[in-house]
Amino acid sequence: MNISRKDFLKLAGLAAVRVGAGALPNDASAAVEEFEGNPDRFGILVDTTQCIGQNCRRCELACAKEHNLPALDKAPEDATVFDQPRRTHPGQFTVVNRFPGSNPDSPVYVKKQCMHCDEPACASACLVGAFTKTDQGAVAYDASVCIGCRYCMIACPFDIPTYEYASALHPRVRKCTFCLETRLKEGKPPACTEACPREVMTFGKREDLIKVARQKIARHHEKYVDHIYGEHEVGGTSWMYLAAQPFDTLGFRTDLGKTPYPSLTRNYLSAAPLVMAIWPAFFLSIYLFTKRKDELAAKQNGKPHGNNKEPGEEH
Amino acid sequence: MATVTAPVHRTPLIAPNFMRDKIFLGMTPRDYFKSLLTPGHFIAWAILAVGIPVAFQRFTGGLAAVSNLTDANPWGIWIGIDVLCGVALAAGGFTIGTISHIFGLREYNSLVRPAILTGFLGYILVVVGLAFDLGRPWRLPYPMFVSWGTSSVMFEVGWCVALYLGCQFIEFLPPLFEWIGAKRLRTWAVRLTLGATVMAVVLSTLHQSSLGALLLIAPGKLHPLWYSMYLPVFFLISAVSGGIGMIIIESTLAHKFFEKQTGHLSHRDLDRLILGLAKGGALVLYLYFWLKVIGVAHEHQWALLTTGYGQWWLVEVFGFILAPAFLFMFSVRNLKPSWARIAGVWTVIGLVLNRLNVSTIALNWNAAERYVPHWKEIAVTVSIFTLGVLIYEFIVNRMPILLQHPDYAGENH
Numbered sequence: 001m002n003i004s005r006k007d008f009l010k011l012a013g014l015a016a017v018r019v020g021a022g023a024l025p026n027d028a029s030a031a032v033e034e035f036e037g038n039p040d041r042f043g044i045l046v047d048t049t050q051c052i053g054q055n056c057r058r059c060e061l062a063c064a065k066e067h068n069l070p071a072l073d074k075a076p077e078d079a080t081v082f083d084q085p086r087r088t089h090p091g092q093f094t095v096v097n098r099f100p101g102s103n104p105d106s107p108v109y110v111k112k113q114c115m116h117c118d119e120p121a122c123a124s125a126c127l128v129g130a131f132t133k134t135d136q137g138a139v140a141y142d143a144s145v146c147i148g149c150r151y152c153m154i155a156c157p158f159d160i161p162t163y164e165y166a167s168a169l170h171p172r173v174r175k176c177t178f179c180l181e182t183r184l185k186e187g188k189p190p191a192c193t194e195a196c197p198r199e200v201m202t203f204g205k206r207e208d209l210i211k212v213a214r215q216k217i218a219r220h221h222e223k224y225v226d227h228i229y230g231e232h233e234v235g236g237t238s239w240m241y242l243a244a245q246p247f248d249t250l251g252f253r254t255d256l257g258k259t260p261y262p263s264l265t266r267n268y269l270s271a272a273p274l275v276m277a278i279w280p281a282f283f284l285s286i287y288l289f290t291k292r293k294d295e296l297a298a299k300q301n302g303k304p305h306g307n308n309k310e311p312g313e314e315h
Numbered sequence: 316m317a318t319v320t321a322p323v324h325r326t327p328l329i330a331p332n333f334m335r336d337k338i339f340l341g342m343t344p345r346d347y348f349k350s351l352l353t354p355g356h357f358i359a360w361a362i363l364a365v366g367i368p369v370a371f372q373r374f375t376g377g378l379a380a381v382s383n384l385t386d387a388n389p390w391g392i393w394i395g396i397d398v399l400c401g402v403a404l405a406a407g408g409f410t411i412g413t414i415s416h417i418f419g420l421r422e423y424n425s426l427v428r429p430a431i432l433t434g435f436l437g438y439i440l441v442v443v444g445l446a447f448d449l450g451r452p453w454r455l456p457y458p459m460f461v462s463w464g465t466s467s468v469m470f471e472v473g474w475c476v477a478l479y480l481g482c483q484f485i486e487f488l489p490p491l492f493e494w495i496g497a498k499r500l501r502t503w504a505v506r507l508t509l510g511a512t513v514m515a516v517v518l519s520t521l522h523q524s525s526l527g528a529l530l531l532i533a534p535g536k537l538h539p540l541w542y543s544m545y546l547p548v549f550f551l552i553s554a555v556s557g558g559i560g561m562i563i564i565e566s567t568l569a570h571k572f573f574e575k576q577t578g579h580l581s582h583r584d585l586d587r588l589i590l591g592l593a594k595g596g597a598l599v600l601y602l603y604f605w606l607k608v609i610g611v612a613h614e615h616q617w618a619l620l621t622t623g624y625g626q627w628w629l630v631e632v633f634g635f636i637l638a639p640a641f642l643f644m645f646s647v648r649n650l651k652p653s654w655a656r657i658a659g660v661w662t663v664i665g666l667v668l669n670r671l672n673v674s675t676i677a678l679n680w681n682a683a684e685r686y687v688p689h690w691k692e693i694a695v696t697v698s699i700f701t702l703g704v705l706i707y708e709f710i711v712n713r714m715p716i717l718l719q720h721p722d723y724a725g726e727n728h
Binding site: 085087088089090121123124125126127128129130145146147148149150151153154155157159161162163164165166167168170171172253255256261262264265266268269272275276279280283284286287290291293294 | 374375376377378379380382384385386387389390413416417418419448449450451452454455457458461462463464465466467468469470471472473509513514516517520521525528529530531532533534535536547678683
């Protein structure tokens with residue numbers, strides 16, 4: 001499984017030549033449609049009952065530092081940051097939001113970032129295949145081919161991708177990378193996970209994390225709702241959540257279903273070759289029928305073919 | 316009858332001159348520019364005087380400088396109107412081409428060229444609109460030549476629109492060659508007409524429906540009354556209705572404003588053609604209406620009709636699909652071409668309403684942050700449309716679009 005550095009460079013070089021020559025466009029998205037899942041792919045289990053939120057937000061800080069993002073809008077001590085639920089934006093790939101808890105005195109804090117779907121809607125929607133689900137489990141984005149149509153943002157059921165609207169020349173889609181290049185490829189947990197003082201996030205192989213989550217729920221069934229958010233949602237995600245109250249009270253969409261999003265358009269697209277094959281035959285047949293009818297009519301009227309002027313042509 | 320391309324005061328003393336004959340309509344540059352000083356042109360240039368600085372701002376300051384597009388609302392009117400409406404309303408080209416060249420209803424032949432010109436112009440303007448909306452428009456050829464995203468509906472749209480532009484260019488070649496007097500090239504181009512017409516139907520079927528299919532991947536974001544597995548069919552059928560509406564509007568306006576060139580087709584003949592189109596319009600709109608009803612039935616969304624969005628849906632479907640269908644039908648029954656013209660405008664408004672609903676109003680309907688276009692977005696959209704009108708005027712004043720070139724009279728191309 002491990003590729004040596006030398007081999008990797010060789011492969012990368014070949015890929016660069018291939019793309020550079022423009023002979024063969026790299027068909028990155030084919031990998032999405034046939035995705036069965038690397039059984040060893042990584043994931044994160046987020047236990048929302050553990051997050052302290054206020055005066056912390058170290059995950060946000062660590063993320064900003066890791067990706068050279070601008071400083072946070074509001075300092076961790078500033079509680080007003082939780083007044084409105086926030087979403088990700090080009091300057092912040094992860095945000096912690098506050099939701100009322102079942103006990104009014106103890107609000108619940110929920111970290112939001114890319115879910116790294118097993119079958120990502122963004123990857124299926126991208127017309128240049130800029131998104132790939134990597135073997136490690138991350139959904140990676142390649143800005144070098146992105147044309148900026150922002151269809152990925154329409155497609156994403158979790159509203160994660162953001163766009164650099166203020167850039168005239170090099171606008172990119174920005175989102176959580178799972179720290180793929182800097183950490184995940186070496187098997188290390190992402191920056192946010194490492195920075196968390198409460199161990200809200202557990203890093204590991206996705207398969208193992210599901211077992212861990214089940215055990216937690218079984219052991220503390222009075223504490224957790226019996227649901228691992230992300231185990232089956234939209235076909236499964238690499239990031240998964242545990243909670244002590246229904247997920248729809250914590251800003252999660254619970255109406256997304258288990259169907260992987262790429263399959264929502266797959267059937268439609270498979271009809272396109274049929275149209276391409278059948279339509280020309282169909283319309284040419286109609287043309288031939290009408291032509292023959294016209295010829296017969298012209299013969300009956302004793303007029304030579306081709307001289308039957310229509311009102312539109314009379315000058 | 317004289318064509319506009321023939322200079323009015325050409326005498327044996329004046330040698331043929333391309334600029335004067337083909338560009339300045341046989342006038343001296345001075346007279347030509349004087350002839351442009353009309354109120355209509357004044358309004359057009361005033362609009363562009365607002366639009367051009369905004370365009371400059373867009374390409375130097377980025378999307379944020381001129382638009383209200385955000386992370387929560389990544390698509391606005393440049394997609395909703397410039398692209399979705401632009402493509403749908405340009406469907407007149409393939410619709411009338413099919414009616415005339417394939418179904419053999421040749422009396423509609425005189426409407427083919429103007430419809431193909433507006434279709435072609437429409438698609439070019441769609442690309443212009445897209446250039447404003449895309450983050451990096453100079454990468455537009457990437458889906459063809461650099462990186463393929465074959466699982467994307469947008470990929471199919473991109474390829475079909477690109478191929479269709481080529482197809483429309485071929486359909487546009489005969490009048491172009493007639494204008495510059497290239498007879499042999501014209502004969503060769505005319506031979507391609509049937510093939511191009513068939514390709515036009517195939518490609519239009521694919522991308523008109525694909526534009527609807529774009530939203531199939533957003534079931535959680537598009538309001539359930541508009542979200543349907545039949546979205547591709549809705550988009551295709553409504554594009555045909557919008558195309559018919561546009562042909563009616565356009566031929567009426569051309570008869571009014573380019574009377575010199577449309578004189579060969581009497582008002583009575585045009586009225587007859589419009590009533591024929593009205594028949595088709597009624598049929599297509601009825602079909603569209605019932606499909607919309609089946610869409611709601613299929614998804615079991617009747618209960619939503621009592622909500623605010625439900626009433627808005629009823630306004631669209633009864634007020635802008637069924638109502639113009641009835642008006643089209645009454646116009647045919649009572650031989651009232653003027654009613655058909657009103658119904659044509661009504662249908663087009665209904666189509667714009669539908670595309671706006673699907674792309675902005677009913678999209679992200681449940682989100683906290685709603686989208687309202689910035690005035691500069693509207694300025695760009697209006698400017699692009701104005702540009703289209705000016706180019707249309709430039710071309711029909713020069714090329715045999717509305718009238719027939721006397722050298723080729725009696726041919727059906």
